[in-house]
Every structure is written in structure tokens, then in C-alpha cells.
Amino acid sequence: MRTQTGQTDPTLIRNFCIIAHIDHGKSTLADRMLQITGVVDDRSMRAQYLDRMDIERERGITIKSQAVRLPWNGHVLNMIDTPGHVDFSYEVSRSLQACEGAILLVDAAQGIEAQTLANLYMAMNVNLHIIPVLNKIDLPAAQPDKYAEEIAHLIGCEPSDVLRVSGKTGVGVRELLDHVVDSVPHPVGDADAPARALIFDSVYDTYRGVVTYVRVIDGHLGKRERILMMSTQAHHETLEIGVISPEPKVSDLGLGVGEVGYLITGVKDVRQSRVGDTVTSVAKPADAALEGYDHPKPMVYSGLYPIDGDDFPELREALDKLRLNDAALVYEPESSAALGFGFRCGFLGLLHMEIVRERLEREFNLALISTAPNVIYRVVMEDGREIVVTNPSEFPEGKIAEIHEPVVKATLLAPSEYIGAIMELCQGRRGALQGMDYLSEDRVEIRYTLPLGEIIFDFFDQLKSKTRGYASLDYEPSGEQDSDLVKVDILLQGEAVDAFSAIVHRDKAYAYGVEMAKKLKDLIPRQQFEVPIQAAIGARVIARENIRAIRKDVLAKCYGGDISRKRKLLEKQKEGKKRMKMVGRVEVPQEAFVAALSTGESSADKPKK
Numbered sequence: 001m002r003t004q005t006g007q008t009d010p011t012l013i014r015n016f017c018i019i020a021h022i023d024h025g026k027s028t029l030a031d032r033m034l035q036i037t038g039v040v041d042d043r044s045m046r047a048q049y050l051d052r053m054d055i056e057r058e059r060g061i062t063i064k065s066q067a068v069r070l071p072w073n074g075h076v077l078n079m080i081d082t083p084g085h086v087d088f089s090y091e092v093s094r095s096l097q098a099c100e101g102a103i104l105l106v107d108a109a110q111g112i113e114a115q116t117l118a119n120l121y122m123a124m125n126v127n128l129h130i131i132p133v134l135n136k137i138d139l140p141a142a143q144p145d146k147y148a149e150e151i152a153h154l155i156g157c158e159p160s161d162v163l164r165v166s167g168k169t170g171v172g173v174r175e176l177l178d179h180v181v182d183s184v185p186h187p188v189g190d191a192d193a194p195a196r197a198l199i200f201d202s203v204y205d206t207y208r209g210v211v212t213y214v215r216v217i218d219g220h221l222g223k224r225e226r227i228l229m230m231s232t233q234a235h236h237e238t239l240e241i242g243v244i245s246p247e248p249k250v251s252d253l254g255l256g257v258g259e260v261g262y263l264i265t266g267v268k269d270v271r272q273s274r275v276g277d278t279v280t281s282v283a284k285p286a287d288a289a290l291e292g293y294d295h296p297k298p299m300v301y302s303g304l305y306p307i308d309g310d311d312f313p314e315l316r317e318a319l320d321k322l323r324l325n326d327a328a329l330v331y332e333p334e335s336s337a338a339l340g341f342g343f344r345c346g347f348l349g350l351l352h353m354e355i356v357r358e359r360l361e362r363e364f365n366l367a368l369i370s371t372a373p374n375v376i377y378r379v380v381m382e383d384g385r386e387i388v389v390t391n392p393s394e395f396p397e398g399k400i401a402e403i404h405e406p407v408v409k410a411t412l413l414a415p416s417e418y419i420g421a422i423m424e425l426c427q428g429r430r431g432a433l434q435g436m437d438y439l440s441e442d443r444v445e446i447r448y449t450l451p452l453g454e455i456i457f458d459f460f461d462q463l464k465s466k467t468r469g470y471a472s473l474d475y476e477p478s479g480e481q482d483s484d485l486v487k488v489d490i491l492l493q494g495e496a497v498d499a500f501s502a503i504v505h506r507d508k509a510y511a512y513g514v515e516m517a518k519k520l521k522d523l524i525p526r527q528q529f530e531v532p533i534q535a536a537i538g539a540r541v542i543a544r545e546n547i548r549a550i551r552k553d554v555l556a557k558c559y560g561g562d563i564s565r566k567r568k569l570l571e572k573q574k575e576g577k578k579r580m581k582m583v584g585r586v587e588v589p590q591e592a593f594v595a596a597l598s599t600g601e602s603s604a605d606k607p608k609k
Contacts, residue, residue: 008076010258014184015215017080017095019123020105021113021472025135029105029167030081036173037070037077039245067098067213067260069245075181078260085115085351090296090328092119094275098200098215098260101129101184103176104151108134108142108164111443112150114413114474120154129184130155131163133176138166150440187258194286195219197255197279204321210273212263214255217290219281221263222254226282230289231274235282236265275327296328297477298346300456301390302353303334303371304360305342311366312341318364319343322356329356334391339369339499344391350456371499375452378404378480392501395487403485406452409434409478412463414471416444421466429454430505449478488513488542490520491534513543521545
């Protein structure tokens with residue numbers, strides 16, 4: 001059924017997304033929906049169909065939200081498959097703005113996990129209709145009755161209201177699609193008002209320029225129409241407009257109220273199409289822009305430097321293009337005495353950092369070094385000055401009154417037998433217990449306040465190993481606290497190497513210094529002279545290792561004879577080494593930087609077995 005303009009009637013449109021914890025089967029359920037609605041035939045079908053990137057397919061996780069249009073019983077369903085990892089929750093929050101309903105998916109063998117709760121609260125905050133669904137009911141370990149009660153208790157519905165499906169076998173998926181049509185509200189908007197469409201994603205295509213994904217709220221957008229980006233005031237012409245089903249399909253009729261689709265204007269400047277901006281018509285512009293999205297605050301900072309300094313312009317261009325596709329990425333140029341020119345980048349977490357670096361290396365063919373991640377500190381000097389430190393090299397000299405570090409509210413869900421191990425881990429990371437609730441007889445939710453700097457490295461790895469993989473973690477920013485922090489410098493032959501500096505708690509400074517000195521002793525090749533590696537807090541050295549000099553055997557030509565002859569040769573060699581040490585510089589090879597600064601792969605992204 002279509003309206004007079006030929007558009008789909010808004011009462012027949014249903015916009016919904018799938019939200020869940022990582023590895024609970026969102027992409028598999030989306031695969032079955034694509035097959036059952038017939039938009040992908042069996043011959044073209046492949047697992048994780050909507051996961052377009054190689055990294056997503058290799059790691060078995062969703063990184064980018066993907067929108068797709070599905071026909072079902074005379075209705076049009078616009079579905080968005082969202083990521084499940086905490087580092088990509090910004091993708092989820094943007095997807096929720098384009099929908100009226102959300103399928104809350106829970107693994108019937110694992111139950112509710114931390115990210116399930118976080119995504120549920122996000123959906124409730126924007127007043128979406130929630131459809132609770134238990135997935136993987138075909139597994140031998142599934143306990144659907146038990147977890148249906150947990151979900152019912154959480155949402156406030158009856159256990160019988162929780163739908164049961166299997167994304168793998170397709171059981172219950174048809175009933176779920178019918179339920180979406182019956183229960184999710186249709187989009188509401190004024191078809192006669194000036195056009196207003198919200199940009200919820202963009203991507204850069206080498207041949208066609210910027211491809212913009214929009215959700216139309218009011219009015220109508222057509223082909224060959226002059227459009228206006230309301231925040232940048234840039235004018236463009238729509239060369240192509242259409243829907244994604246699941247490959248792009250051109251729509252000559254354009255997009256009407258409630259529809260989700262894409263625009264191509266041929267623009268090559270990536271700054272012209274910002275996520276969260278409002279698109280309107282030049283001929284009949286809207287008075288007010290739509291509410292955009294809260295800009296995400298970076299949680300972790302790291303420096304990205306090209307191994308070949310000549311690649312700096314390519315890195316800048318690559319970051320511009322990647323930011324179009326990943327609005328949570330923040331960056332600014334910086335330089336390092338050891339690494340040359342690069343960018344200081346802000347990320348939402350360690351996995352986000354790994355994925356961005358990997359995408360830059362693969363998609364733009366760059367070789368990069370990333371410095372050790374750190375968080376933002378606020379330093380107050382005794383004279384009242386405030387300094388924001390995003391990089392250890394910015395840490396001020398002089399008398400410091402107090403240092404503030406960011407803290408997060410962490411929610412940990414685990415079987416009750418692991419309470420002791422989790423509390424021990426959190427206390428060791430300077431955590432403060434905020435509360436504990438039992439979701440059921442054997443599952444507990446523990447809430448802690450933790451310094452962000454303590455959890456960005458290996459906290460998740462430790463949590464998984466101490467709980468045999470059963471615990472899950474979610475966290476959100478929660479202000480800052482005053483802490484006893486110090487800057488540890490690594491000195492090579494008395495000169496500080498800025499790339500290896502770190503800001504750590506005073507109690508952990510010695511351990512960091514010893515570990516880094518040992519690591520560098522193994523990584524830096526021996527020189528013609530002895531090289532001391534020192535870790536220091538200010539002027540006080542807390543750890544030291546020596547790289548022994550390469551020595552030529554000057555006594556090889558002495559056969560017998562007086563000992564004074566040998567001594568004379570050794571003294572002469574010692575003098576030469578001393579002179580060499582005064583003029584010699586320690587060359588740190590790039591491999592040493594890469595190895596010393598590598599954080600190891602975060603196990604947070606690995607799918608559970």
C-alpha cells in the first residue's frame with residue numbers, strides 16, 4: 001500500500017534493532033530474517049551476512065551497525081543489527097535513535113549479561129518498545145524457563161511473554177517477525193512538512209564519494225533535489241537515493257516519512273556529511289534541526305605514528321575517512337622526539353583502539369606504531385593552574401597540589417561461586433564496592449567504582465581467567481577522584497625517551513619501571529659502549545638494567561710477555577669506549593618500539609567457546 005506520492009504508507013513501516021551482549025547471536029538471527037523474508041537467496045547466503053568487514057568475520061564480532069530493509073506480509077521492516085561489545089555501545093545508541101522498537105536478545109544457555117543490561121537501559125531511556133527474546137534454544141545446555149523468569153523479573157512482564165527462537169535453525173523466527181509487525185509502533189511524522197532526515201551513519205566510497213545513511217522523520221527527499229546539511233550549511237544535489245535490501249537499491253520515488261535509506265551526492269570532502277546532522281531541502285528548508293547525538297567522550301588515548309615518516313599525510317587522510325564511518329574516533333596531530341610526527345587518538349576502549357589500528361593498516365595499507373594507552377588526568381598545581389594531561393610527556397614539572405583521574409561505574413555479572421575471586425581482583429585494582437544484587441539463586445550482579453586507568457590494560461583478561469569465562473563486564477564514566485599518581489620516565493644513557501613514559505599509581509611505579517627496563521634490555525641491540533637503562537620518578541632512579549658493550553678482543557695479538565703490556569691495551573680500549581659514550585647516541589630500532597609498546601591482544605573481543 002502506497003500513499004499518493006507513491007511512498008510506502010508509514011503505518012506499514014516498522015523500524016527496529018537487535019540489541020544483546022557480545023556473542024548472543026544477533027548476526028545469526030539477522031541471517032535467518034534475511035533468508036525467511038527472501039531478500040537473500042540460499043545461493044548468495046553466507047554466515048554473518050551483514051558483517052561486511054574482514055575483521056568482523058575473522059573475529060566473529062559485529063563492529064558496525066548495519067541497516068537492512070525486509071518485506072514481510074505487506075509490511076516494510078527496517079532492521080538494524082548492532083554490535084554487542086561495550087566499546088561499540090555508541091553505535092548502539094545511534095541505532096536506537098532511528099527505531100521505534102528493539103529486540104532484546106538473550107542467550108538461553110548463558111542468561112542476562114552486563115552488556116545486555118546496559119543496552120536495555122539505553123533502549124528504555126529513548127522509550128523504545130522492548131521485545132524480549134531467548135535465542136539458542138536448540139543448545140543442549142539451554143535453560144529457557146530459568147532465563148525467561150530472569151528477563152520477566154527485569155522488564156516487568158510475564159515469563160510466557162518472552163519469545164523463544166533459534167537463530168541457527170530458524171525455529172520461532174517467523175513468529176518473531178509477526179510479533180514485530182503487531183507490537184512495534186509505526187513511525188509518526190508529517191508528510192507535508194519541510195523535509196527533515198537524521199544522518200545516522202556515513203561511509204566513504206573511493207569511486208562515488210560519501211554515502212550517507214538517513215532516517216526520514218518529516219517530509220520527503222527525492223532524486224535530483226537540492227539538499228542542505230543544517231550544521232555545515234553545505235548545499236548538495238542528490239545524485240542517487242535508495243534503500244538497502246541488503247544491497248543498495250535505487251528508489252526513483254525517493255524516501256518518505258519513517259523510511260530508512262541512503263543518499264549519494266558525489267561530494268568527496270568527508271567533513272561535509274557529519275553523523276547526527278539534519279538533511280533538509282533547499283527549496284523548502286526546515287526551521288529547526290533534529291536533535292543529534294551526544295558526542296562520545298574518549299575513554300582511552302594512544303598515539304598513532306607511521307613507521308615511515310613520509311606516510312604522515314596518508315595517515316591524516318585515512319583518519320579523516322575512517323572518522324566518517326566511526327564517529328566515536330577523536331584525533332589531533334602531535335609529535336614525539338623518538339617517533340616523529342603522528343596523531344594523538346581518543347578511543348572508547350582497548351578493543352576500539354585495536355580495531356581502528358587494524359582497519360588503518362588493512363584498508364589504507366599503512367604500517368603504524370601505537371604508544372601504550374593511557375587516560376586523561378587533570379593536574380592542579382600549587383599556584384592554582386590546571387593542566388589536562390592526555391599524554392605522559394605533557395605531565396608538568398614543579399609542585400603539584402593534586403592529581404585527578406577518571407573513574408568508572410563497573411557492573412559485573414557472574415555465577416555466585418566467583419564472588420570472592422572478583423572482589424579480590426577489584427580490590428587489587430583500587431576498586432570500591434558499591435553494591436551487590438542476586439538476579440537469581442546462582443547469579444549475582446556486583447557494582448564497583450574503579451579507576452579507568454586500572455581496567456584498560458588486562459582487567460578483562462584477568463576477570464575472564466579468574467571466573468573461567470563466566471563473568472561479564474560493562475562500565476560507564478562516573479566522574480573523577482583525587483589519587484597519588486606519578487610519572488615514570490625511562491632513561492637511555494641519561495636521556496628520557498618520551499614514548500616509554502607512563503603515569504601510574506605510586507604503589508605500582510616500581511613494578512612498571514622494572515618490567516620496562518627488563519623488556520628494553522632484551523630488545524635494544526648491544527652498542528659499542530655500555531648503555532644504562534633507568535626508570536626514574538623525577539630525579540629518583542627506581543630501577544636499572546645495563547646493556548653490555550660489544551668489545552673487540554684487543555689481547556688476541558699478545559702471546560705471553562709482560563702483564564703490563566696487556567693492561568696498557570685494556571686501558572687504551574677503556575679510554576676509547578669512554579670517548580665513544582660521550583658522542584654516541586643509542587639507536588632504538590623500530591621493532592623495539594613496537595614490541596615494548598604492544599599491549600597484547602585484548603581477549604575481550606574473542607568469542608566465547
